[in-house]
Amino acid sequence: MSAAPTLVAPGRATTQDRPRKPANVTRKALWLVVVAVVVAAFWGVDISWGALWDMPGKLWHYLGLMFLPPAWSKLPDALSATMLSVAMAWFGTALGVVISFPLSLLATRGLAPVAVRWPLRAVFALLRAVPEVVIAVLMLSVTGLTAFTGALAIAIGSVGTLGKWGYEAFEAVDGGATEAATAAGASRAQVMRWGVWPNAAPEVLAFWLYRFEISVRASAILGLIGAGGIGKMLIDNIQFRVWDVVGILMIVVVVVTMLIDQISGTVRHRIITGRWEVPVVTALRRRSARAARLEASPSILEDDSRSGTVG
Amino acid sequence: MSAVAAPGASAARLPGAGARPSRPRRWPARVVVLAVLVAITAWSWVAVDVDLAVIAHNFSNAQNTLVQLFQPDYSFFGETLQPLLETIQMAVIGTAVGCAVSLPLSFLASRATNPNGPLLGFVRTVMNVVRSIPDLLYASIFVTVVGTGALSGVLSLFLFNLGIMVKLISEALDGVDRGGQEAALASGATWLQADRAAMLPEVAPQYVSQTIYVLELNIRASTVIGLVGAGGLGMLIDRVRTFYQYHYLSLVILEILVLVLLLELLSSAVRKRLVR
Numbered sequence: 001m002s003a004a005p006t007l008v009a010p011g012r013a014t015t016q017d018r019p020r021k022p023a024n025v026t027r028k029a030l031w032l033v034v035v036a037v038v039v040a041a042f043w044g045v046d047i048s049w050g051a052l053w054d055m056p057g058k059l060w061h062y063l064g065l066m067f068l069p070p071a072w073s074k075l076p077d078a079l080s081a082t083m084l085s086v087a088m089a090w091f092g093t094a095l096g097v098v099i100s101f102p103l104s105l106l107a108t109r110g111l112a113p114v115a116v117r118w119p120l121r122a123v124f125a126l127l128r129a130v131p132e133v134v135i136a137v138l139m140l141s142v143t144g145l146t147a148f149t150g151a152l153a154i155a156i157g158s159v160g161t162l163g164k165w166g167y168e169a170f171e172a173v174d175g176g177a178t179e180a181a182t183a184a185g186a187s188r189a190q191v192m193r194w195g196v197w198p199n200a201a202p203e204v205l206a207f208w209l210y211r212f213e214i215s216v217r218a219s220a221i222l223g224l225i226g227a228g229g230i231g232k233m234l235i236d237n238i239q240f241r242v243w244d245v246v247g248i249l250m251i252v253v254v255v256v257t258m259l260i261d262q263i264s265g266t267v268r269h270r271i272i273t274g275r276w277e278v279p280v281v282t283a284l285r286r287r288s289a290r291a292a293r294l295e296a297s298p299s300i301l302e303d304d305s306r307s308g309t310v311g
Numbered sequence: 312m313s314a315v316a317a318p319g320a321s322a323a324r325l326p327g328a329g330a331r332p333s334r335p336r337r338w339p340a341r342v343v344v345l346a347v348l349v350a351i352t353a354w355s356w357v358a359v360d361v362d363l364a365v366i367a368h369n370f371s372n373a374q375n376t377l378v379q380l381f382q383p384d385y386s387f388f389g390e391t392l393q394p395l396l397e398t399i400q401m402a403v404i405g406t407a408v409g410c411a412v413s414l415p416l417s418f419l420a421s422r423a424t425n426p427n428g429p430l431l432g433f434v435r436t437v438m439n440v441v442r443s444i445p446d447l448l449y450a451s452i453f454v455t456v457v458g459t460g461a462l463s464g465v466l467s468l469f470l471f472n473l474g475i476m477v478k479l480i481s482e483a484l485d486g487v488d489r490g491g492q493e494a495a496l497a498s499g500a501t502w503l504q505a506d507r508a509a510m511l512p513e514v515a516p517q518y519v520s521q522t523i524y525v526l527e528l529n530i531r532a533s534t535v536i537g538l539v540g541a542g543g544l545g546m547l548i549d550r551v552r553t554f555y556q557y558h559y560l561s562l563v564i565l566e567i568l569v570l571v572l573l574l575e576l577l578s579s580a581v582r583k584r585l586v587r
Contacts, residue, residue, distance in 0.1 A: 041403035044396070046542075047462045055457065055466075062456055087358035094352050129571045133447070133535040134564055137548060141376050141557060143369040147359040221447045225538055231448075235539070238451050246452070250444065257443040 066247030074245050078233065078252040085229030086260070088147050088222070089215035092154025096215075097208050100159045104166025105192055110178070111170070120163070127160030132218045133225060140226070150227030154215050161214075165207045173199040206268040213264050220253055379557035387559045391547060391566060398543035398570075401461050402529035405468025410522045412469075413476035420477050421484035423492070424506050435481075442474030450536035464541035468533060472525050479521045480514060487513040520585045523578045530574050534567045 106112045107120040136145065136153035143149050178195035186194065223231015230253055237245040270276050418424045419434045449467030457463050491509030500508065537545020544563055551559040 038403055038407045041400040041407075045400040045404060045461050045465075046397065047460070047465065049462075051457055051462055058456055062452075084358055087355035090351060091355040091359050091361075094355070125572075126568070129568050129575065130564070131531050131535045131567070131571075133538060134548070134567060137538070137552060137560075138380070138564070141380070141552065141555075141560070142373040143366050146365075148361055149366070151355075151359045217445050221445045224447050224451060234448065235451055238455055241455065250448075253445075253448070254440055254443045258439065261443075 062243065065243035066250065069244070070247035070251060071242075071244040072248060074248050075252070078230065078249050081230045081233045081249075082252055082256050084147055085219045085223060085231065086216060086256070088151045088227070088229055089154060089212060089219040092151040092219070093158055093208065093212045093215045095151065095155035096158030096162055096211065099155065100162035100166060103159070104163045105170065105196075107163060107167040108170040108196075109167075111188060111192060111196070121167070124160050124163040127156060128164065129160075130157075132157040133221060136222050136225060136227060145226045145228075147228040150219060150222040150229070153222060153227070154218055157218065158211050158215060162207065162211055165211075166204060169200045169203045169207070170196050172203075202271050205271050209264045209268050209271075213261055216257060216260050220257075376555075376557050380561045382558050383562040383565055384558040385562065387562050391544070391563055394537070394542075394544045394547045395566060395570070397461055398533045398537075398545075399530065401464045401468060401543055402526060402533045404465050405472055405533070406522065406526045406529050408465075409469045409472025410476055410518075410525060413473050413480065414518070416473065417477045417480035417484060418506055418510075420481035423484050423487060423489055424502075424510055426502070438474060438477045441470055442478060444470075446471040446532045447536055447539060450541040451539040454540040459540035459542070459546075461542035464533060464536050464543060467536055467541060468529050471532060472529065475525055475528070476521060480518055483514045483517045484510060516585050520582045523581055527571075527574050527578045531571055534570070 103120055103124075107117050107124070109117065132153055135156050136150060139145070139149045139153050173196050177199060178191050181191045181195035219227070219229060220231045220234075223229040223233070224235045226232060226235075230249060234246065234249050234253075237243075237249065266276070266278055416434065416438070419430065420438055422431060425431045425434075446467055449470050450463060453463035453466045457466070487510055489509075491513070492505045495505035495509045496502070534544045535548075537543040537547070538549050540546065540549075544567060548560065548563055551557075551563065
């Protein structure tokens with residue numbers, strides 16, 4: 001076989017010479033466990049899978065009811081309900097920032113003693129473990145559910161994540177500046193202000209914005225269990241089966257969420273890198289650059305569109 | 312100090328103090344940003360109708376509730392087992408199906424593995440839409456379409472996973488070094504073969520790691536989607552809440568807490584090993 005100079009089928013010949021793959025028993029055992037768990041779940045769950053059969057037809061039917069056409073006349077109502085949801089998210093996040101900022105400083109290694117640090121971290125972990133909706137349900141039973149309590153639930157939920165991200169960012173700060181500040185005789189508060197904060201600020205500000213994006217989603221969800229805003233309007237219309245209004249509300253939810261993500265993402269990018277980069281503009285610029293390149297040498301069209309790494 | 316100051320003896324001030332560049336004037340921009348932030352916050356304050364008096368009033372009425380909440384009734388544990396199991400089952404099925412379906416979709420949604428521009432744009436747009444709808448909203452719609460129970464829960468978890476997984480994995484694919492793929496294509500492989508042989512192994516560890524992460528998210532989500540009727544612990548929460556059985560409610564929440572924390576421990580341990 002080594003004598004055959006053909007390029008046609010060397011694969012079969014070489015398999016015998018190739019060293020065998022080492023048998024990975026643990027990996028196989030793990031796969032077995034995973035498969036067993038999945039099969040057990042399918043087998044044990046109380047679902048009549050036959051219902052899936054007429055599922056696509058039903059889905060088309062309902063999608064038709066929702067979007068052919070959606071109730072455009074409800075657009076102003078939907079938008080004002082969305083504004084309430086966004087306000088809830090903003091207020092909750094702002095409150096969360098105000099609460100979590102000092103707490104995360106107190107949970108940072110080097111800035112606070114262990115006796116303060118670990119209990120705070122435990123509280124953050126606990127708050128992160130409870131889903132926001134559950135916090136809202138708890139608050140509902142104590143204070144009654146309004147847009148304000150919805151915002152409070154968001155605030156409590158965001159303290160968990162913001163606190164953790166905060167102390168992680170503060171701890172990641174390069175030690176040089178803090179050391180210099182300490183050497184120059186700064187107090188703990190001064191070390192935080194001049195050694196830690198300037199280094200961590202961009203990242204922390206970006207986190208805050210990112211958390212706002214999460215809160216926007218959360219506030220829509222909180223509405224579904226009664227906290228007002230777009231979610232409340234959605235669940236009411238779903239329950240009364242006014243599908244064309246549900247359609248317009250879903251469009252509004254999707255568009256507003258995406259829009260806020262885009263704006264917030266652009267601002268975050270500016271905070272981190274110091275340059276404005278608007279996604280749409282960048283995409284257009286990239287496209288026109290590629291077009292110019294293709295015009296210059298049309299022969300590379302194929303390669304260029306497939307992979308930029310052709311040497 | 313004096314040695315440094317000596318050459319410019321005529322100046323009483325620090326040497327070179329006049330030569331130092333003045334700080335750039337950044338405060339006008341900062342004032343504007345701050346003003347905008349304060350304005351938005353003030354607007355949201357008015358919009359959510361902040362009223363501490365009402366809270367205080369309700370709070371004083373809620374003494375009894377609070378007492379019950381802090382005394383979970385453990386005898387209720389037996390009744391929570393079935394919903395707890397259902398929650399886990401829904402999460403496992405949702406994760407398994409969602410992650411399996413998301414693999415080919417992520418290959419379609421990455422510029423590195425899908426040379427077809429229009430198809431790429433289409434898949435990405437659809438996935439963006441799928442991702443921007445919250446899980447609880449899917450659940451409430453499926454509950455009306457297929458009825459209450461675990462099936463609507465599984466379906467909404469499936470879509471929820473699809474959105475997250477396709478985004479994470481297609482972004483991982485975008486970042487892969489494409490030398491291997493190019494070599495495979497050059498040696499005559501089809502795109503499918505090249506992606507299978509050169510791209511899939513590159514993202515496999517991330518795929519497994521994200522699957523575990525998604526399972527964690529799913530457990531969390533599947534405890535709450537029952538609130539709108541999609542099965543699991545959420546349905547139980549809804550039931551005990553409507554009957555004001557707060558000592559049961561606190562037990563259920565305690566269980567959710569334990570479940571989520573356990574899974575978080577497990578997942579972070581496994582993922583740490585995977586990434587190494």
